[in-house]
Amino acid sequence: MQYYLTLFGSLDNLLRMLKRETHLLSSDLNKVVKPNAVFLRECGLGNCDIAKLCIHVPRMLITNPDRVRAMVACAKGIGVPRGSGMFRKALHAVAFQSKEKIAAKVDYLKNTFRWSDAEVGIAVSKVPMLLKLSKDTLQSMSEFLVSEVGLEPTCIAHRPIMLTYSLEGRLRPRHYFLKFVKANRLLDHDWNYIYTVDLTENIFVEKVVRPHIEAAPHLAEDYAAACRGEVPTRFMFA
Incomplete structure (x- = not known):
């Protein structure tokens, strides 16, 4: 228990892990768990990264070390080298999937x-x-x-x-919004779609939606409706 508390950083993290992988405490600590943890550290993952990875992929620590090495090779095979900031997510993506x-x-x-x-x-x-x-x-x-x-x-x-990103909750509503303001010549900036979909919802509303409310008082309501999966009549174009 002390080893796992140190590895996962908190009792809450350990309990979350145990809920998802009940065999953790019965796995061989010295022959399986510790070698896997050491190898993952060699790949550039700290204890915090290992905890996050294992909460999503709970079998990672208790699987055969050779298989963990094979997963690391798969992550490298998709273009994400060991030690990179994206490595944990790459390992999560390929975990327990065949080549x-x-x-x-x-x-x-x-x-x-x-x-x-x-x-x-x-x-x-x-x-x-x-x-x-x-x-x-x-x-x-x-x-x-x-x-x-x-x-x-x-x-x-x-x-x-x-x-x-959510197609219905983010990508589609912002496309409808930009089509409307461009069609009605309400743009005071050259907003492009790529830029706007990257904005957080709060920033998009503040920087892109609100400046047009005076010219189109219904715009915020229509955008909110689009985010709920509705398509306001004003957002429809032939």
């Missing part, structure tokens, strides 16, 4: 977004969790961002974080 399944998802990303080998490599290395998104989610994102918004595939490959 064949990872390769199939990479191919699906490539075909769905019409990316080159280089572009899919850039996207996955920047946001490894793309490998965890469902095919339906990725297909919907492609249809919206490429076909409706008109973004170039290479643009999405270099800003893949947008694929982790």
Whole structure:
């Protein structure tokens, strides 16, 4: 218990881990758990990183050390080297997935977004969790961002974080909003879609929505409705 308290940093973290992995306390501490923890530290992860990783992937510490090394090799294989700031997320993304399944998802990303080998490599290395998104989610994102918004595939490959945003709660409402203010010539800045979807909700409302309320008093209400999944009549264009 003392070892795990030190590793996970708090009793709360340890209890969260035990709820997800009941075999933790019965696993071989010296032959399995400690070697895995030592190896993960060698990969650049501190105790805090290991705790975060294991809360999401609770079997990581208690699996065969050779398999953990294989997972690290897979993370490196998707373009995220040991010691990089993205390594923990890459390890989370590939954990307990076969090489064949990872390769199939990479191919699906490539075909769905019409990316080159280089572009899919850039996207996955920047946001490894793309490998965890469902095919339906990725297909919907492609249809919206490429076909409706008109973004170039290479643009999405270099800003893949947008694929982790909510389609209905963030990406689509902001597209509707920009279409409306541009169509009604309300823009006082050259806001572009890529910039606006990266803004937090509070900042988007303060910097982009509120300045237009005097000219279009209904705008904040319409944007809020769009975020709830509704499409206000004023946001509809032929």
